[in-house]
Amino acid sequence: QEVVSEESEEESNGVNLMEFSDEILLHILSYVPCTDLVLNVRRTCRKLATLCLDKSLTHTVLLQKDYKVNKDKVKQLMRDIGKEIYQLNMAGCYWLPSSTIDHVTRCKNLVKLNLSGCHVTSLRLSKMLSTLQHLRSLAIDVNPGFDASQLSSECKATLSRVLELKQTLYTPSYGVVPCCTSLEKLLLYFEILDRSREGFMLSGQLMVGESNVPHYQNLRIFYARLAPGYVNQEVVRLYLAVLSDRTPENLHAFLISAPGSFAETGATKNLLDSMARNVRLDALQLPKAWINGSGLLQHLKFNNPFYFSFSRCTLSGGHLIQRVINGGKDLKSLTSLNLSGCVHCLAPESLFRKAEDDIDSSILESLVVSCCNLRHLNLSAAHHHSSESIGNHLCQLLSRLKHLLSLALPVCSITDVAASVEKPPTTPNVLVPQTFGRKVRIGVQTYPKNLADQANQKVESSVFWALMGSLRFLETLEIIGSSFSSAMPRNEPAIRNSLPPCVRAQSVGDSEVAAISQLTYLQSLTLAQLPNILTGSGLVNIGLQCQHLRTLSLANLGMMGKVVYMSALMDMLKHCKCLRDLRLEQPYFCAGAQFFQALSHCSSLQRLCIVSRSGTLQSDAVMSFMANCLEVIMCHMFVGESLTVCKNLQQSIVRSFQAERPALNVVIFPLLHEDLTEVIRDVPMRHLDEITLFKSRVAEEPPNLWW
Numbered sequence: 001q002e003v004v005s006e007e008s009e010e011e012s013n014g015v016n017l018m019e020f021s022d023e024i025l026l027h028i029l030s031y032v033p034c035t036d037l038v039l040n041v042r043r044t045c046r047k048l049a050t051l052c053l054d055k056s057l058t059h060t061v062l063l064q065k066d067y068k069v070n071k072d073k074v075k076q077l078m079r080d081i082g083k084e085i086y087q088l089n090m091a092g093c094y095w096l097p098s099s100t101i102d103h104v105t106r107c108k109n110l111v112k113l114n115l116s117g118c119h120v121t122s123l124r125l126s127k128m129l130s131t132l133q134h135l136r137s138l139a140i141d142v143n144p145g146f147d148a149s150q151l152s153s154e155c156k157a158t159l160s161r162v163l164e165l166k167q168t169l170y171t172p173s174y175g176v177v178p179c180c181t182s183l184e185k186l187l188l189y190f191e192i193l194d195r196s197r198e199g200f201m202l203s204g205q206l207m208v209g210e211s212n213v214p215h216y217q218n219l220r221i222f223y224a225r226l227a228p229g230y231v232n233q234e235v236v237r238l239y240l241a242v243l244s245d246r247t248p249e250n251l252h253a254f255l256i257s258a259p260g261s262f263a264e265t266g267a268t269k270n271l272l273d274s275m276a277r278n279v280r281l282d283a284l285q286l287p288k289a290w291i292n293g294s295g296l297l298q299h300l301k302f303n304n305p306f307y308f309s310f311s312r313c314t315l316s317g318g319h320l321i322q323r324v325i326n327g328g329k330d331l332k333s334l335t336s337l338n339l340s341g342c343v344h345c346l347a348p349e350s351l352f353r354k355a356e357d358d359i360d361s362s363i364l365e366s367l368v369v370s371c372c373n374l375r376h377l378n379l380s381a382a383h384h385h386s387s388e389s390i391g392n393h394l395c396q397l398l399s400r401l402k403h404l405l406s407l408a409l410p411v412c413s414i415t416d417v418a419a420s421v422e423k424p425p426t427t428p429n430v431l432v433p434q435t436f437g438r439k440v441r442i443g444v445q446t447y448p449k450n451l452a453d454q455a456n457q458k459v460e461s462s463v464f465w466a467l468m469g470s471l472r473f474l475e476t477l478e479i480i481g482s483s484f485s486s487a488m489p490r491n492e493p494a495i496r497n498s499l500p501p502c503v504r505a506q507s508v509g510d511s512e513v514a515a516i517s518q519l520t521y522l523q524s525l526t527l528a529q530l531p532n533i534l535t536g537s538g539l540v541n542i543g544l545q546c547q548h549l550r551t552l553s554l555a556n557l558g559m560m561g562k563v564v565y566m567s568a569l570m571d572m573l574k575h576c577k578c579l580r581d582l583r584l585e586q587p588y589f590c591a592g593a594q595f596f597q598a599l600s601h602c603s604s605l606q607r608l609c610i611v612s613r614s615g616t617l618q619s620d621a622v623m624s625f626m627a628n629c630l631e632v633i634m635c636h637m638f639v640g641e642s643l644t645v646c647k648n649l650q651q652s653i654v655r656s657f658q659a660e661r662p663a664l665n666v667v668i669f670p671l672l673h674e675d676l677t678e679v680i681r682d683v684p685m686r687h688l689d690e691i692t693l694f695k696s697r698v699a700e701e702p703p704n705l706w707w
Helices: 002-013 022-029 034-039 046-051 071-084 098-106 122-129 153-160 230-245 266-278 317-328 361-370 394-398 417-421 451-457 463-470 503-507 510-518 537-545 566-573 593-599 619-628 643-657 676-680 685-692
Strands: 060-062 087-089 112-114 137-142 164-169 185-190 221-226 253-257 280-285 301-309 336-338 376-378 406-410 476-480 524-528 551-555 581-585 607-611 634-639 665-670
Touching: 022 046, 034 071, 071 098, 098 122, 122 153, 185 230, 221 230, 230 266, 253 301, 317 361, 361 394, 394 463, 463 510, 510 537, 537 566, 566 593, 581 685, 593 619, 607 685, 619 634, 619 643, 634 643, 634 685, 643 665, 665 676
Parallel strands: 060 087, 087 112, 112 137, 137 164, 164 185, 185 221, 221 253, 253 280, 280 301, 301 336, 336 376, 376 406, 406 476, 476 524, 524 551, 551 581, 581 607, 607 634, 634 665
Antiparallel strands: none
């Protein structure tokens, strides 16, 4: 009786969740997926039934990464709160059948709708948009078979009022752009392949009847991102042709992201000349061929710029200071800067300079002083070597940017000059084999299990350690070798040989990785081509200290003939409770029972991608992992196993788990197989773009480009 009375007293003194104020409860409920709120939580009691239908919770419904949602749940959700929804995001819901879109017609008050990655036919789109008279923002895909002539007059009337349009093209088409006569923001993603599945070459010419002229007179933001391929370039030129005739007066953001060579034509030159005369820009990104060797930047005018991307341009630091930064007078507003692949951007001139020469610290200092409010900075894919001048190291200068949230750096830029120049590697453990012939045998070193022992081994006076200590609020960090290239490039066979790392990068290893553990709020980490990883001990520190880590990408760490960091990686994974995305690219990676047992500790894991030339996997271990990790909906493995082994495992996973995981996407395939590109084209764009393909994502596009 005494025990019972004590328990009753404790319960009476405890805090009842329902005693919180409505404001606090609403804040707590805002973290719960809308489908759970409406279909489950609100059925628990009267108070929650009322709160779950509060306008602050039903105004915006986000389904884009609710991988458990299915057609029936969407149907019930729209039936219960359809009239209360003003913003609906279903981007990337590739697993939902096209008939699911029919239920969106219940949302009569929709203002914003994102259907990117969803299966929508012309007729379904027409029926749906005919009922959404208040729609002002729309995102859709245009797939083969799309026919604008099937759009009804009511649908076109709705489109005429749309102010923001995001359109992903998988076939040459204007899509719905000609119908959107009031556009202020246009985002175009060109994902058209050069060849059909049957092997026929595609043409970039638009079909007869689709030559309606787009209306750009009210346009304020124009953004185009092109996947590799000449057809994408042909089609985007047709979109730009109208702009070259008459540049919108209110245009303030003009961005074109094009890989490889995208030559300038007479029409594009006229467009740029017109922009230089008539508009003042706040955001700019152009293909490298349009900037290299031209005086364009000298003539363009800027208002309050917030985003610049000069990715892969031969822009020198002298031109950057003179033509863009303008003495620091106008760049306090700049929050995002992409200089990825700009090999000469921190040098006064590029004419007689080698890419490996030391940077001019005065240029970087001018950049840091002028752009003091930068939140996103990308300096990857270049050799940025600091000189021996005291206080002028790249890391020391970047430590002044206290507002940085995301940062991408080449590996060779973070090394201490003294370590790389005065103390060259002398042991075979540090040297990285340049070939895949005879392997170098090394002893397996033990690594410290706690931070105190690690600190004793690490010289905390290093410039990179100090940089990490000064950027405590950094959320995204990428450290990528300047010569690194993934084994899985887009639309091409797998790369069989990789370039050796930069000489300056040879000393970057475990201690630098340990320095990253100072970033308490780190959410995304990419490490690629760090040659001096001997044990991976720094990874354990990151797992212990960076408890908010959600995305981890590791590629080509240590020597290439052996995965020297496997033991440390497995220890790290045991602490990564919030990890959702894991990408591993390493030759000879053995995905066996021990690895998957450690990975099973990542209870929040949703997506896994392994890319390994000559890598192996254990089918039973993979199946056990999938059974234990209930949140995993993407499993991509490109290894050295036979086609039969890969297909059998893929079929087993799909057969066992597809029913209970509607969004499950499994691709297991030999990395060096000739049909790899055909397999890749069937991967949902959300997974392909976010995790399967390796790329630098810092400042890839302007922040908040789309909601």
